[in-house]
Structure formats: C-alpha cells, structure tokens
Amino acid sequence: MRKGREQEEQIEEEGEKYEEQKSIRSHSYLFSGAPLYDRDPLKSIPSGRVTLLGDACHAMSPFKGQGANQAMMDAVSLMRSLKLRKNDSENEMRRVLQHFANEMLPRSAQKVLASRAGVAFYHTPQAIQKEALWNFMGLTSEEQQQRMRERVDAVVKAKGGSV
C-alpha cells in the first residue's frame, strides 16, 4: 500500500518536472548565448584604405555600458577625419585614416580598461555599498552624486516607476 503511494508520488513528481522542462523548451526563443570578449587595447590598427571601428577594434566587457557608445563616437570621429581629406589619393586616405586612429585608439582604450575594472569591482560585496560605488564611479563631490541621483530618478520615472 505504502509502496503504491510512493510510486504515485514519484510519477507525479516526474510529471511536474516534465511539464517544467516542456515549458522551458517552449520558451527557448527567449534565451540566447553569445561570447563576451574583453581584448587588450590595440596600439595600432592596419593602415591603408581600410579601417576598423566599434567592437572590431575595441571589444570590451559591458560593465561600463560603453561598447556601442564608443562605436558611435568612432563613426563621428571617422566622418570628421574623412572631411579633412584634400584628395582621394592613397596617401591622403592613409593620412586621414591615421588621423582617425590617433583619436579613436586612446579614447576607446580608456573605456576598455575602465570596463575591465568594472568586471572586478561589480563582483565584490563593495559594489552594493554606496560610498564605495560613488568612489568607483569617480563621483566624489556631493554635486556629482546629486546629479547622478537626478539622472537615475529621471530614468526610473520615465519607465513608469517610483524612487
């Protein structure tokens, strides 16, 4: 009698697990996986009539939210450099693309390294301590902290929440 009940419970349990797995599988379109790359900043990029921008030349972890921002700044910087060209000769193209690289490489390198520091910091218990977080973000004055609070409030309110 007892054995029969145990068997029933086991079947019930397996049935629940089956339903759970079926539900996860049917929602699998909600999941995706992709590698995250954090590359050392480059000192140079190939020179010539072709250049690189975005993740192709400064892949970073997303812990500063800067990857796409840097890619957009690259686009503006590249356009500004191209506007400086005096003719379409190969030498001139090399010159303006080098001009772009000279601005883009050090700017994005700072963000690659800051994002790397973010990976370490945001995985420590200090990350949820306000003082430590302010320090890490470089928001040391009351004025800077107040401005950040206002920005966070604005984002939360825009999303329909309250602070």
Ligand SMILES: Cc1cc2nc3c(=O)[nH]c(=O)nc-3n(C[C@H](O)[C@H](O)[C@H](O)COP(=O)(O)OP(=O)(O)OC[C@H]3O[C@@H](n4cnc5c(N)ncnc54)[C@H](O)[C@@H]3O)c2cc1C
């Ligand atoms: C979880 C996560 C959170 C992030 N959060 C932020 C954030 O808050 N703020 C921020 O600024 N950034 C963020 N980023 C980073 C941001 O998504 C990337 O830095 C940005 O998308 C890079 O843009 P990209 O155009 O350089 O490269 P990609 O977006 O990778 O575009 C490259 C494109 O090229 C295509 N491609 C590749 N090979 C070929 C080929 N051989 N032929 C043709 N096409 C090809 C790819 O399919 C892709 O569409 C985040 C990234 C992740 C993973």
